[in-house]
Amino acid sequence: MSGSYDIFLARLRDRGGYADLARAEQVLTAALEVLANRLSAHTAEALAAQLPAFLTAALENRSEQQAEQFGVEEFCRRLAELNETNLKTARRDAEVVLTCLADTQRRSLTAQMLHELPHEYAPLFGRPGVT
Structure with a gap:
């Protein structure tokens, strides 16, 4: 998984234009941490199973048992706060x-x-037509 993770991270860096x-x-x-609070525990666990072990902590740090209910604006606010x-x-x-x-x-x-997410999240996943 390490090799595929490195490729994924390089793709993320290139797509986001990050310095490194x-x-x-x-x-x-940070995005995984915010997403984990919005998803059900079952879905967060399924996503964690697809990621390298050291990233699963971000998905396991859920603030509540139940998925929190917040929209894209709050998602972005939380992400902005975490990433300053x-x-x-x-x-x-x-x-x-x-x-x-x-x-x-x-x-x-x-x-x-x-x-699980409101329709307003679809464009964030690159799926603007999904309803």
Whole structure:
């Protein structure tokens, strides 16, 4: 998985225009942490199973047993806070990370995540037409 993770991280860095792999990984980890709080425990665990072990901590640090209910604006606000950026940058970061995840994870997992989230999240996953 390490080789495929390195390729994924390089793709994330290139797509996001991040200065280096460390910054790309920081953005990824923060986005996973916010996403984990929005997903059901079952879906967060399914996503964690697809990722390297050291990234699963971000998905396991859920603040509640139940998925929190918040929209894209709050998702981006939380991401901006974690990454110490503005909302515009956080939205771009969310789009980069979630689109890369959707492009590289099982389709059924992406569909499961999109099913749990409000329709306004679909563009963040690079799936603007999904309802």
